[in-house]
Amino acid sequence: MSHGDTIPLHSSAQSDIDEIENLINAGSHPVTVLPARPPSPPRASIPVSFVPSAAPPSLPSYQKVPPSTAPPPPPLPNAPAAAGSRLGVGIAADGFGSPPDTLTEPVLDTVKRDLSRIVSNLKLVVFPNPFREDPGKALRDWDLWGPFFFIIFLGLVLSWSASVKKSEVFAVAFAVLAAGAVILTLNVLLLGGHIIFFQSLSLLGYCLFPLDIGALICMLKDNVVIKIVVVSITLAWSSWAAYPFMSAAVNPRRKALALYPVFLMYISVGFLIIAID
């Protein structure tokens, strides 16, 4: 059935018809079973849009999607079904699920999607969960928004807590954290470890979350003893969160060499939190 014969009433109707046709024609072909979760969308590439020819003519023929909103899976239950039907039966347009039309969606949707990804990554990294021992599984859908927010937030809180030289404090905190994350990743790579650069940056950024909470509490409560206690607890929490990922990445004989700098960075940040008053 050619597309030129009929003019569909709705842009998705044509693809529905195609899909039903294919299902009828497929017959004995088994639908391929796909993994429960589609692989992470390629971040650097420009995705080719699946918009059928009946799409509104005002849109360009391909859409360049900004990296942060590259077509990620919509809320999880729908994704397997949409991806499965899309790839298994080979239709040229997605009839089910939301179209990868992220350029024209409301801003609130984009923000909500990014926020939910940040929250899910946070839960994977910082809180206990069964995937922790396997770094490949745990942070497959890494992003850099979360780490960015956490670093800026920590810098801001430290800057607010300082009574003098506020901007210098922010600058030092930001520089130490950002450069520290890069240097820690390079350290693992140089020691012969296997880690993906941006995934590691993302991970180290998410592990800052407990220290953010600690810094916030220390800003509100100015007692030195409370500060020390709070910072020690959050420091231990951050190190515990980062431990499995970093130690799994290198040769076991070099584990301590990879972990010590992480510990050093978090201790120095903790010290900065205690000292600023």
Added chain:
Amino acid sequence: MQSFTVGAYKPYFDVDTADVVERIRDSLFPFKGNFTEKTADNPDLYGPFWICTTLIFVAAAIGTFVTYVAHKLQKKEWDYDINLVTWSAGLFYGYVTFVPLGLYIILKYFSVPSGLVQLWCLYGYSLFIFIPASCLSIVAVEIFRWVIVGVAGSMSATFVALNLRSHIKSAGERWFLIVAGIFLLQLALAVVLKLYFFTITVGTK
């Protein structure tokens, strides 16, 4: 372009935890003099870089703590001095980067070339002794601090000088000047460390 890849520097990080611990332990015994032979074929840059970084942090942390205690004891106002961190970073990283570089050039001039990475390795590990010395400088007695710094400085300087001695001896009559220069530089670093971080002048801020 090759020097901008990670792979180009991997050979300098080819050490295990046990190797690094052993090298650090060797740096604490300056009179053995066999550090350079041991590390001749596998000098690493991991030790120097992270010892330097740890020293920066420890010096800044303890220096801050010491000024805090001194100010509180005299009931004076105290503000955290963020410049401690930045200046100490500049001092230590600069020292470990440029002094071996200068020594390399001088040794080349005297036709007794030594590998640059070996020199960096040597100088980096020689700084390790300052970490426990900084920790001990918490004690608020001036004389004790000077003694500690003096001991650490001379141990560190002896470590560097002895390990290069056999190498430098073949430089001709000037070898004594070179060794003395190395020694003095290391002692100067120790003195600067003491004066900048562990000398408290309350009320001059």
